[in-house]
Amino acid sequence: MEDKSNIIHCETPQAFNRIIGIRTYHPLISVIDFSQIAEYRHPQGWKQDYYVIALCRGNLSCDVKYGRNKYDYSDGTLVFTSPGQTVEFQEYGEPFCPAEDNWAIMVHPDFIRGTSLGRDIGNYIFFSYEIHEALHLSEDEIEQVLDIFKHIRQELEKQIDEYTPEIVCSYIGTLLSYCRRFYDRQFKMRHSENMDIVSHFEKLLRDYFLTNALVQNGLPTVKYFADRMSLSPDYLTAILQRETGMNTRKHIQNRIIETAKDKLALDSHSISQIAYELGFEYPQYFTRLFKQQTGMTPAEYRQRKS
Template identity: 45%
Template sequence: MSDIIKINSVTEYNNMAGQETLHPLVSVIDFAKMKPFAFKKTQINLYAIFLKDIKCGNITYGINNYDYEEGTLIFISPGQVYGIDSNGEKRQAAGNAIIFHPDLIRGTSLGKHIDEYTFFSYEVNEALHLSTRERSVINECFNNIKYELEHAIDTHSKTLIVSYLELFLNYSKRYYERQFVTRNHLNKDILVRFENVLKDYFASEQPLISGLPSVKYCAEKLFISSNYLGDLLKKETGKSAQEHIQLKMIEVAKEKIFDTEKSISEIAYELGFKHPQHFTRMFKKSVGMSPSEYRNMN
């Protein structure tokens, strides 16, 4: 297993990149200024946003590999491990990055809402691919932050830098929504496979063993992140992943209720409920009547 480089501060990252530290909590990196080096896996305890200008080898993130293409944005949150597979070969990197410490946004509007930018928890194969026009907007955001960093630090520096970061992330959110639309055919495929994952789960003995399927379980089966699955479903259907799981459970429950040889409690256990009353409560909330009333009606 290869060694993992750990980066805990902006200064450490700048030292690795051979770049001057202009602000202790945030930096804009120009990879073209770095000397060629062999990339390794890195755990970065900072927020990082990478914009690649040209193809630059395979980056591994979690269990996936992703070949960077021109104009690709990837977002990484503190504690995540990423790495470029260069097989020991030294390469010249290209593109830019914004690195910032969580302390930069503490107590700010961005700090309060950072969890809303769910793409920080996406997998690498869910990267944001920019159009030419989108890329020019993103580059302008990079340049605005860089300008503030090159300006002497004063009482306005943090406010302006955080404001530009928030603007950057809001544009990224818009472009991700556009990507969900332009990749509609891929999204439909994921929805079909998601439905099949739930179907197979409830048709197996897994509910008795593990209970109701989690969003994480479904996402792993689809080889995507939980946040990406949730955002995709919300965009395509208006419902959350958890709502979809519950609706599928209700659909299966309705079929099982027709089997009058099984009690409602037995059906509840088969669906993954530890306590039948929880199933009854959820069923009534969704259908408008209890499982027993539904059985008697039919």
């Protein structure tokens, strides 16, 4: 189905297969070798109601926009999208001529529902990463990924039976576990770039608490900082967790508590007024957080400092 903006909405992998002209072995899951399909022209974009794991490599021309960013694939890259997300193509109307070894797995949530993969897939946060936060693979890693893609395709091309979902979900789970390992390797290799992100975040966080932003906008959110850094919230959190041992929310909470301590020690304002100055809508929320983080109420902390 195509909307007025020429974004094609595919509800199932089977619907996508019909558009690109390949055979469907199971309506809720598909493994595609793009070098084997007929040439077609880029739509403005795809909106898909299923998970996609796509391997892009070689001389593939696939300049895509996802969220706020675009990415030009020229190397071995894995991209993950989750149901309801939209990928737009900068080369709208141009021929899509995929190179060899460009593959995709497309799996509908109903296929994995009730399985261990269905229960665990929300833990693979890279499905919510931005396109420019994709996973870049070594040649050995590409071969591991391709091997799993091909095993899944072989299983689907056999007679579909009651064992098929269990076997296929096991392969997909193994693939995602490898991807988690590969992302860990990528984060380690990008330590210097990651520390630049940490420094940028810390400056934004510091500036937020030094300006009137607290009074005007209330307490900052993870999304607030991720948006200003052109990162997805989960990717920002993953970097901060790896490089500092604390996630984004913990960094924000620590800044709130340190600012609160300064105000409690130096200001004569009431605790309720300090809570409002810190962006809390209700003073009791401030008191609860402060005690959770310090083991004392704001009043007890102030009394100890007096």
